[in-house]
Amino acid sequence: MIFKPLLPLLFLALTACGFSPLYSDSDNQFVLTESAAVKIDPIPDYYGYVMMQVLENKLNPQKQAQPTRYVLAVHLNDIIYTDQIRQENNFSDRKKITISATYRLSRLKDSHTLIQSATSASGSYNIVSSPYATLTDQEKNHSELLQIIADNIDLHILT
Numbered sequence: 001m002i003f004k005p006l007l008p009l010l011f012l013a014l015t016a017c018g019f020s021p022l023y024s025d026s027d028n029q030f031v032l033t034e035s036a037a038v039k040i041d042p043i044p045d046y047y048g049y050v051m052m053q054v055l056e057n058k059l060n061p062q063k064q065a066q067p068t069r070y071v072l073a074v075h076l077n078d079i080i081y082t083d084q085i086r087q088e089n090n091f092s093d094r095k096k097i098t099i100s101a102t103y104r105l106s107r108l109k110d111s112h113t114l115i116q117s118a119t120s121a122s123g124s125y126n127i128v129s130s131p132y133a134t135l136t137d138q139e140k141n142h143s144e145l146l147q148i149i150a151d152n153i154d155l156h157i158l159t
Contacts, residue, residue: 035158036064038105041073047146048076051101054150059157070114074103074153079142095138098122099145103153117156121148 038059043052051074059072077100100120106113123145125137 033064033066034069036060036062036066037069038072038157039068039070039108041071043074043076045076047079047099047142048074050143051076051146051150054147055153058150058154068108070105071108072103072105072153072157074101076101094124094126096122096124097138097141097145099142099149101149101153105157115157119149119152119156121145121152 036059040052040055040059043049055072055074060066080098082096082098083094098120099122100118102118103116104113105115123141125134125141127134128137
């Protein structure tokens with residue numbers, strides 16, 4: 001192994017060139033401060049309220065009080081239900097849910113649009129003989145899909 005003695009020199013060279021680990025906390029405070037300055041416009045309906053709460057927790061997890069510099073407008077499009085699997089008696093065994101959202105991030109001072117995009121998530125749930133179990137599975141699926149959409153929006157805004 002010729003390279004073993006050269007290993008310490010390699011680490012010195014990496015630190016000298018400004019290399020920093022990908023998951024370091026050096027710029028974390030800047031990102032948290034900037035994301036805390038995002039105000040989320042109200043999103044109508046129950047699922048809009050849930051989406052707004054998830055986004056607020058993602059963008060400002062430490063609940064920092066920052067002056068608003070950006071406005072995030074999110075519009076949840078229609079939730080689409082489709083039959084995924086059919087039995088011989090034409091009753092659906094599963095339903096597929098697709099939730100899509102469009103969003104726009106703009107600067108507050110001049111209303112300049114910084115990001116405008118769309119995202120969607122799909123999932124499915126079982127339809128069983130118990131209506132309560134079906135409803136519970138449906139609601140669980142909704143909240144998971146809203147979480148995925150919020151993750152996508154958060155990732156797009158912060159990168």
